[in-house]
Amino acid sequence: MTTRERSLLTKEWYVVPISVDCPGCGAQTRSGGIVVGPSSLTNTTAFDLDGDLLKAPWVSLDSFAFVERVAGRTENVERFIANRYHSMFAVQDGGLKSVCEHCGDGLPAPLIRVAAMNGFVRLGQKKLVANEGLTLFLSKVVLTEFHGGTLIADAGLRDGGFSLLLLCDAEDGRNRTGVVEIWHSVARNEYAIVVKGHEGDELLRLAFYEALEHIVDDIAAVGLVLTQLHLAQDGSPYCDLARDLFLEALERSGYEQDV
Ligand SMILES: [Zn+2]
Numbered sequence: 555m556t557t558r559e560r561s562l563l564t565k566e567w568y569v570v571p572i573s574v575d576c577p578g579c580g581a582q583t584r585s586g587g588i589v590v591g592p593s594s595l596t597n598t599t600a601f602d603l604d605g606d607l608l609k610a611p612w613v614s615l616d617s618f619a620f621v622e623r624v625a626g627r628t629e630n631v632e633r634f635i636a637n638r639y640h641s642m643f644a645v646q647d648g649g650l651k652s653v654c655e656h657c658g659d660g661l662p663a664p665l666i667r668v669a670a671m672n673g674f675v676r677l678g679q680k681k682l683v684a685n686e687g688l689t690l691f692l693s694k695v696v697l698t699e700f701h702g703g704t705l706i707a708d709a710g711l712r713d714g715g716f717s718l719l720l721l722c723d724a725e726d727g728r729n730r731t732g733v734v735e736i737w738h739s740v741a742r743n744e745y746a747i748v749v750k751g752h753e754g755d756e757l758l759r760l761a762f763y764e765a766l767e768h769i770v771d772d773i774a775a776v777g778l779v780l781t782q783l784h785l786a787q788d789g790s791p792y793c794d795l796a797r798d799l800f801l802e803a804l805e806r807s808g809y810e811q812d813v
Contacts, residue, residue: 560598562621562692563612563776565762566591568683569639572652572669578659585652585661586642587670588621588635590697591685595758607776608730608751612758619697620671622663624650626693630775634688667698675700687762689772716746719796723782724749724773732757734773734780736766738796745769749778766796766803774807 567590576583595612624631631650636643644653644660651660677683716737724734735748746761747769763769773780783800785793801811 558598559625559694559696560596561626562590562594562596562690562695562697563758563760564590564594564615565687565689565760566593566685567621567690568674568678568685569635569642570670570674570677570683571642572666572673574661574665574669576654576657576659576661577665578654579657581654581656583654583656583661584642585655585666586639587652587666587673588624588650589670589674589683590615590619590621590690592616592618593761594619595760596697606726606728607749607778608724608726608732608757609728610757611751611755615697615699618674618700620667620674620700621650621692621695622667622698623696624692624694626695627691630690631692634686634690671698671700685762689760689768689775691776717792718786719793720800721784721786722773722780723784724778724780726779727777732778734778735786736769736796736800747772766800767806770800770803770807770809780804780809 567588570587570589571584572587573582573584592615594615596615597610597612625648628645628648628650632645635650636645641655642652644651646660652666653660674683716739718735719738720736722734724732731752733750735750737746737748744761745763745766746759748759749757751757783797785797787793
């Protein structure tokens with residue numbers, strides 16, 4: 555079990571429905587827990603999502619984990635979890651809480667943990683939980699990792715079959731520079747990004763993108779600003795098309811292009 559706080563960046567997470575007795579009102583209530591998948595990335599350095607993305611490499615979690623506690627930056631959590639599953643979760647006291655559907659009280663983590671981990675394994679084996687797929691950035695989380703052997707088909711970051719299309723020079727809020735690589739798989743009709751530091755060291759990798767717009771949103775959400783765009787291969791129509799689509803996506807999100 556891991557109890558230290560770390561930062562978490564993931565596009566693989568699951569809402570697990572649970573049913574427990576509420577210690578507040580005594581009634582049986584439905585609520586939920588959050589489980590993140592093995593492709594999730596964590597970072598243990600003291601981390602400021604608005605400025606430190608290029609500071610240190612992220613490491614992949616490599617196992618499923620129950621999200622025990624979420625604090626720090628919560629706007630993501632509010633938008634993607636509390637607002638979408640408002641009978642199950644609420645942001646209270648600066649953190650995400652599983653709540654009772656009757657009295658709204660926060661349910662204690664140990665009660666949720668057992669129900670959610672058991673529920674995830676049971677529902678996962680029947681393929682009854684789905685990856686939410688939205689990008690979550692959590693600056694202070696405590697995770698409890700599952701023991702080995704919990705696998706869901708197709709979970710995890712899939713690589714192979716991807717072509718590098720575009721390279722974007724990027725800066726974080728501390729004037730550190732890096733490169734965002736944009737990859738695409740024709741077979742999967744899916745994009746992935748790899749963020750590298752200025753010495754070419756890989757810092758993080760995210761996949762499962764259906765559209766370039768979502769990549770543009772995520773780059774902005776992690777506090778990176780793109781400064782220049784390059785084709786991975788000059789004269790390639792595939793790269794040319796990707797550049798045009800990417801420029802359109804950038805323009806739609808408010809980027810201005812210097813000619
Ligand atoms: Zn209650």
